Amino acid sequence: MAMKIDKLRSEIENFTFHNGKNGSRGFNHALIQLFGLLGHGKSSFINTCLYVWEDGDFKNWAEAAAKDEGCTMTRLTYPLTGNITLVDNRGYAKLGSHESGEIFAQLGNLLPLGNAVEWSKGFGLVERIVRAESKIKHSDFIVPVFVYSVKMGVNPHEAKEIKSLLLTAAKVTGIYPLIVLTFKTNGSLTDTMAAFRDMGAEKIFAFENYTQEDCSKLRGRHEEVLKFLSEVTEEVLFRINHSRDPEREMKERKQFVLNYVHDRDKQSQVDEMEKQRLRDKNEQMAQLKEHQEALERQKERINREMVDELWRKQEQFRRMNLADQARQEEELKERRARSERRNKWNRMFRQ
Numbered sequence: 001m002a003m004k005i006d007k008l009r010s011e012i013e014n015f016t017f018h019n020g021k022n023g024s025r026g027f028n029h030a031l032i033q034l035f036g037l038l039g040h041g042k043s044s045f046i047n048t049c050l051y052v053w054e055d056g057d058f059k060n061w062a063e064a065a066a067k068d069e070g071c072t073m074t075r076l077t078y079p080l081t082g083n084i085t086l087v088d089n090r091g092y093a094k095l096g097s098h099e100s101g102e103i104f105a106q107l108g109n110l111l112p113l114g115n116a117v118e119w120s121k122g123f124g125l126v127e128r129i130v131r132a133e134s135k136i137k138h139s140d141f142i143v144p145v146f147v148y149s150v151k152m153g154v155n156p157h158e159a160k161e162i163k164s165l166l167l168t169a170a171k172v173t174g175i176y177p178l179i180v181l182t183f184k185t186n187g188s189l190t191d192t193m194a195a196f197r198d199m200g201a202e203k204i205f206a207f208e209n210y211t212q213e214d215c216s217k218l219r220g221r222h223e224e225v226l227k228f229l230s231e232v233t234e235e236v237l238f239r240i241n242h243s244r245d246p247e248r249e250m251k252e253r254k255q256f257v258l259n260y261v262h263d264r265d266k267q268s269q270v271d272e273m274e275k276q277r278l279r280d281k282n283e284q285m286a287q288l289k290e291h292q293e294a295l296e297r298q299k300e301r302i303n304r305e306m307v308d309e310l311w312r313k314q315e316q317f318r319r320m321n322l323a324d325q326a327r328q329e330e331e332l333k334e335r336r337a338r339s340e341r342r343n344k345w346n347r348m349f350r351q
């Protein structure tokens, strides 16, 4: 079995673009560009590859996060052989078009290596692409590798987003991304594999990454990693054997990414306008409601005032009535007294 590992090793070791049927086509370096969501194990996968390749002690080369969230902020390179380099990347928080503009520019080899990755500021991406032109090595050949954790599972909505991300990545690089599944024993590997197959992925690899806590060398794991790397070299050779005009393809890719960024910016302007319209509408509704409430309050106040007034009038009327009654009683009393006095006089005269 050691034979198999040795064979894979020498395949990777001996890989050079000059093995291409039509020569190197101006390429001399394969960049294995990892991309994917935050904390899915990109840096750990680089550690795993370097650990297997160096075959020494485990080192946290790519500084995989101590916690589950991940932490890479910069696009850093890790040379494997003289011709193959692994490129780590900042993971994105969610699959969204803002972030993918940047990733497509990277995958199209339109941005320089070693720079900080700013997902949220899609603004200025075109300028950065233009400024990077002089720094880009046209001899670099990018192999896209999408890293996804089995632990996370794939729901149908995500599957749709990932599928379109992978397809765009394929358009930009000329290679359908290789899929690296991590955390392979932490969830349903079969379901995740099936989900990626449904998206159209053909090369799917599954790993349990070597980590600081889990780094005792396992032959199976070593072999899987080497198989992955040798697959990358085969993919590259196939691609350069079948590519007609690398320079023209590069130009087309750049145009594609620039169009993508342009469309995305236009879309986000449209979204912004729609949001503003909704905000205006909500504000108008709120004003209308306030107005109605004020009217309602006024109506209530007037009602209350009218009731008060009515009550006051009634009270006044009642009091007037009482006063009248009292006066009448007083008069009656007086009349009685008078007639009594009269009677008294009369009686006195009659006697």
Ligand SMILES: Nc1nc2c(ncn2[C@@H]2O[C@H](COP(=O)(O)OP(=O)(O)OP(=O)(O)O)[C@@H](O)[C@H]2O)c(=O)[nH]1
Binding pocket: 036, 037, 038, 039, 040, 041, 042, 043, 044, 045, 063, 064, 065, 066, 067, 068, 069, 070, 071, 072, 073, 089, 090, 091, 092, 182, 183, 184, 207, 208, 209, 210, 211, 212
């Ligand atoms: N058990 C297990 N743990 C893993 C595996 N891959 C990564 N981890 C752990 O998951 C955490 C995140 O891994 P990272 O490699 O930092 O993830 P990342 O994709 O580089 O994250 P960002 O750089 O933020 O995008 C770390 O604690 C790793 O040790 C795996 O296959 N199995």
Ligand SMILES: [Mg+2]
Binding pocket: 042, 043, 044, 063, 064, 065, 070, 071, 072, 088, 089, 090, 091
């Ligand atoms: Mg990382």
